[in-house]
Amino acid sequence: MPKRPLSFYFLAAFFGLFVLFLYGPMLGIFILSLQGPQGTLTFPMRGFSFYWLGQVFQEQRVGNFVDAFQRSLILGLVVTLIAAAVSVMAGLAFRNRFKGSVVVFYLTIASLIVPSILISLGIGIAFQVTGIPTNWFTSGLGAHLTWTVPFAFLIMLGVFNRFNPSYEEASRDLGASDSRTFWEIVFPLILPSLIGIGLLGFTLSYDEFTRTSLISGQRNTLPLEIFGMTTNVTSPALYALGTLTTLFSLAMIAIGFFSFQFFSKRQQE
Template sequence: MVISTILGVLAANAFRRRFLGDRVAFGLILLGMLTPGVLVGLGIALLANGAGIPRTWWGTGLAAHVVYTLPFSFLVMTVVFRRFDPVLEDAAASLGVSPARTFRRVTFPLISPGIVSSMLFAFTLSYDEFARTLFSAGADATLPLAIYGTFTTEIHPNLFAFGVITTLFSLSLLAVYGALMAITVMRTKRHAIQEEIA
């Protein structure tokens, strides 16, 4: 979630301007979303086995999930940056503010709702992913793999508890997202009123 969102923000920011090979780079980023999960997971597993790299959830499994969730984070942030007014950054630059500080003080607060959306999107997709994890995580078992392994042998009451906990966790994330969006809207309205008064 975090890695995909950071890479998605950086990639979307880079695509705000045209550069040589931008169409090819755009297609390569989206390739992870368009390729079937079985092929990606199997390809990473075969590549890791051929290179002698052990398959683990924090290594090959993480790479498979980033390849899958990065395009979604990238598309979300691309839409956010398309609606972003670059005049605000130009104004900060004309006042002598460094690019890093401009991003931290001007750009980041304005795109933060999109970043939260991107993180929730990446988390949901990664949490639910099965095929890529099955091939690339090796002997490590993630929660979906553990549930599937339990379900194939017997239907245990713990599965229903997992379902309830997962649902409550998802609803909690949505509630946090809703609260953050409400705060953002209130701040925007307050700034608009202050500008009208000034």
């Protein structure tokens, strides 16, 4: 076996430190969330139990994790559906050049480069001018779509750029209408990519803080609720919430992955 150069060990050590820096804080939160009832926010641990995981579902001294989670879940699902639908329609439209397509493209992705806090402030002002009260759903939906739709749009452009139009031509030659061609030919082929877009859109919405910070109204989404509790909740319940939400995110990724694998295999059959 040839001797490895010194640079290999240097890069391996650097990569190990990178992984530790990336996942070390998360691991620390997981460990501290499994303390006993007398646990604190710092090491060393005081016992081992699942006590604080259960406390997440109880009423806190200030705020409520369960209600905030439900709001984030509902908002994330609605944002996912809208972003996916808009991205598909935009992807179909951009398959052919049309007048003003360049302007529409740059306007769509412009919100990605504008500071998030300005987006939140602008939406808040727009709602104030129109007399519509801001709340976690209506104004939050607008704020999250400015973040999720551009990403979904860019991904779908890449999907349709690789799409073979001969499948649609063959379908039309056999007498199928445009709508039937889409639902029976195009949609099944882009469905695995659409699942990935939906998963990304849900994650971006579920974790979004800055764009919702000024327009949530009296009821917070989960990221805002966590931020508000950092100065009031002095127990490992906050760490337990981080553990549970991470497990929830991993479950969503697993569902998305296996769904992608399932529909990809169906395409090959």
